[in-house]
Amino acid sequence: MDINYQFLEQTFYLVLAAVPTTLNLTVTSLLLSLPLAFFMALVRLRRTRYVSGFVGAYITLLRGTPIVLQILLIYSLLPSLLHALVGTLGWTINVFDWNPILYAYLVFTLNTTALLAEVFRSALGSIERGQMEAALCAGLTKVQAYVHILIPQALVTALPNICNVTVNLIKGTSLAFLMTVKDMTAVAKVAASYGYNYIEAYLDVFAGYIIICSIVQVLFVFAESHVGRFRLIKQK
């Protein structure tokens, strides 16, 4: 097949240069959503009266709509909303000067929080009640029980799913170009339109994502074997 190999190579370096942006988006959103998702999971497990319902609705909304729609909504809503807000407060900040990556952080964090909340809920829920009871009887506070007993066990169940969510997040960041963020896909699109070398550019970015996802999955395998040490004997 007729492929412009020179272009293929050049664009690959361009794509690589954009990898930090993609990773930036992924890691930031993931780190921000972890604590939020954890508390949401706790709320859902405790079934606190109104909050639990609200959280449930939030999760349903974010899981039931495509992420592209969430991006389009936030990106069309937020800048103007913030601008109006800033105007009424009398500040002289120009909202439209802000780095669009902030909106990207927001969308991906909101979305990932919903997904992780479900993962944590099922992982924490699968730990026997007896574990908490035994911890309390041994004199631990609830917080200590969570930190030393429950979370480590839940983590083993949750890690494969967290890996899934992370891989999906990486793929989700490919839509950041809709918010004018210069991630890998954005770079590929721009490079493609220069010389109409579409297929070369997209093959490059395809390879780029495979490399990143593979590295991430390897990292998770390490994490899983480390965290699951106490399970090794129980395996079969």
Next chain:
Amino acid sequence: MRPFAPEFILAVIPDLLPYLGVTMAVALGSIVAGSLFGTLLAWAKLSASTLLRRLAVAYTYAIRCTPPIVLLFIVFYGLPKFFLEVFNVNINSYDKIFFVVVSFTLLFAAPVSEVMRSAYQSIDRGQYEAAVSSGLSPWQAFYHIVLPQAAVIGLPNFGNSVLSLLKEGSLAYTVGLVDLIGRGQMIIAHHYGAYAIETYLALALFYLLLTLGVEKSFLQLERRYSRQKHNGEEAGYGY
């Protein structure tokens, strides 16, 4: 800033409704074709040939790491070029929906093949052995005994894959297909950028109803077909 007009959300729904058909057509086409291709992949993963197994696993892995939009672009731009140079057939004039369905078929087949493979492998070999010991042919044993049980096990995960596909299908507008979101973009452009939020909210409503509907349907199916297991728990092993 233009004031928010909630009544527009309702007003735009009749305009969007006809295009629901396009979205559903893409989804259904991809699900059916993707399931067929996925069955082939699952069969390859279980086959005795190492080459077939490796190819199928590699395919699944590659697709799993690929953002749907990248795959969409690769198919949209790459397939015509491929067909032109390899088969000397010009498919540039094909309707966009063709490329969209091909792309999502390739996308859907990967997770579906995993669902099928793992469901099949979770069935105890003893079921097959008992069947052939009773005189059933290997095919009969598979079709009447193993397959029904595997289908019940795979159903929830298959449902999850369908839900994912529905949401990923929303990307079709990026290559110009006029489905729900595509039409929504047209409406927004028609009003010079006004009413964007209202239109997107209406679209969100559509998708929410769609995903909730599909989710409920699968739950019903699961409930109906694992009746046998539930019977056991209710009757309490009637000693």
Next chain:
Amino acid sequence: MLKITNIHKKYKTAEVLKGVDIQVAKGDVVVILGPSGSGKTTLLRCLNFLEHADQGEMEFGADRLQLASASAREIAKVRKKTAFVFQNYNLFQNKTVLENVTAGLILGRGIKRPEAEVIARKALAKVGLSDRETYYPLQLSGGQQQRVGIARAIAVNPDVILFDEPTSALDPELVSEVLAIIKQLAREGTTMVIVTHEMNFAADVATHAIFMAEGNIVEQGSPQDIFLHPQQERTRKFLRRILPQVEYNI
């Protein structure tokens, strides 16, 4: 009626069956005993090709075939003349009790449903489970499930029924109900090959006993010979270990 000569089977590097001969006449109840790893289950599973022997010859009624190179057709034929009762029952989870028993008749032998159901009901009556026809396997106790497994085997009217440790997976109090049925079948002259650990039962029901160890037949003969007058030291060691004091009713 059924004769196997010189059967060999290897798993990777270990030889599990080292040239075993076995003969079953009509009406025989052949019991195979031995420690685990002796190859007795493998031998049984080779008889209906759940495992494929590396070498050996089978004479089954008027048919003669090579075990290592048997065609799919020959295998299907053998399976239609035999029935297998599994240690963990292997009832079809997605079928009711009645459907479990009729599956082999309707699908395997092309018998029409009404006729198959009559046959199945007779078999179920014989094992005492007529009132559980519409139940699913998960709703039954282990003993009941195994009885359905036996009904499934007798319904197809085989020339020989193969039993692979039929009571090993059962709770002790459920063992006797299953053994009682097998004893009844023996009294009626059903040809059976049974691998079992239940010594009293074996002594009671067998017309011929085989003791295997490490892939070979160590000793075989009538129950009296094996249980009361074992010739080989290996046999004696095994019997001593299993039953320090025993009263056989032969």
